[in-house]
Amino acid sequence: EQEKTLKEIGINKVYYSGLQIVTEKNLGLNRKNKGLAYNFYDIMQDHNLKMMTHWSFNVTNSYTLNFLEKIPNIESVMLSPELSFEKIKLLTKKKKKKALLIYSKPKVMHIETKILEKNSSIINDMGDEFSIFINEKGNSEIHLKKALDITDRMKEIKKLNVDEVVLEFFDETVGEIRDIFAGISDERSETKESAGYNYWKGVY
Numbered sequence: 001e002q003e004k005t006l007k008e009i010g011i012n013k014v015y016y017s018g019l020q021i022v023t024e025k026n027l028g029l030n031r032k033n034k035g036l037a038y039n040f041y042d043i044m045q046d047h048n049l050k051m052m053t054h055w056s057f058n059v060t061n062s063y064t065l066n067f068l069e070k071i072p073n074i075e076s077v078m079l080s081p082e083l084s085f086e087k088i089k090l091l092t093k094k095k096k097k098k099a100l101l102i103y104s105k106p107k108v109m110h111i112e113t114k115i116l117e118k119n120s121s122i123i124n125d126m127g128d129e130f131s132i133f134i135n136e137k138g139n140s141e142i143h144l145k146k147a148l149d150i151t152d153r154m155k156e157i158k159k160l161n162v163d164e165v166v167l168e169f170f171d172e173t174v175g176e177i178r179d180i181f182a183g184i185s186d187e188r189s190e191t192k193e194s195a196g197y198n199y200w201k202g203v204y
Contacts, residue, residue: 001174002143002169002172002174002177004091005177005178006045006177008104009177009178010117013035015034015035015036016032016039016054017168019022022098022176029043030110033050033169034049034053035049036051036052036073037051037052037053037196038059038104039042039053039056039057040077040143041059043073043074045070045072046170047073048066048073049073050073050075051073051075051080052075052076052077052164053074053076053077053078054078055078055079055081055106055166056107056145057077057078057080058082059077059078059079059080059091059170060079060080060082060083060087062090062091062094065091065094065096066094068096069094070084071099071119074096075097076096076097076098076099076100076163076164077096077097077098077099078099078100078101078152079091079098079099079100079101079162081101081104081106081148081197081198081199082196082198082202083199083202084199084200084201084202085156085160085199085200086202087202088162089159089160089161092160092161092162093161094180097164098161098163098164099162099163099164099165099166100160100162100164100165100166101150101165101166102151102153102165102166102167103147103148103150103151103166103167103169103180104147104148104166104167104170105143105144105145105146105147105148105168105170105171106144106148106168107133107141107143108130108142108143108144108171109140109142110140110141110142111139111140111141112139112194113138113139113140114134114138114139114140114197115132115140116132116134116140117135119132119133119134120132121132121145127188128145128146128147129144130144130145131143131144131145131170131171133170133172137199142172143170145174146195148195148196148197148203149180149195150186150196150199151167151183151185151198152184152185152187152188154184154185155186155187156187158186159176167180167181179197
């Protein structure tokens, strides 16, 4: 349903989520995320397939970008959402195409066991709320409940000189996806609180 809705909106570049961690037991699994690399194993599967690296590669510096630029089938690199806008401006001067994550409920942990019998949520000591999702492999994924969302900061994003922007969907309904796209704007909304997390100050 999510893919169908995105196609109806006019988005042709749609990827499935993939396995961030490659282990011996999941090497033979069918990977739907053709064109989106979560790890170097994905890149090595098809040297002729042009790929974008997922933000989980945690690309934060020129050294990493210079290395990735040497791999022919990497077409674009999604920069780490732990970078500040100021640091992103410096990295976008590189040759390889850069992509910026502007919407996501980021996965913060992947546990290769079922820690609960059903999907649930937890709150940590800092008051942050997380969704616990049992995926089709029986593994536990922990996602931030409050989305990273800077879709109303397009005027600032354009100044970063990135080549692509990425919206990553997790448990959003069809209606929520349409609302998110409808809310993409140059000017900041007075009724919406932008959640840029580390984009404002950066971790590095």
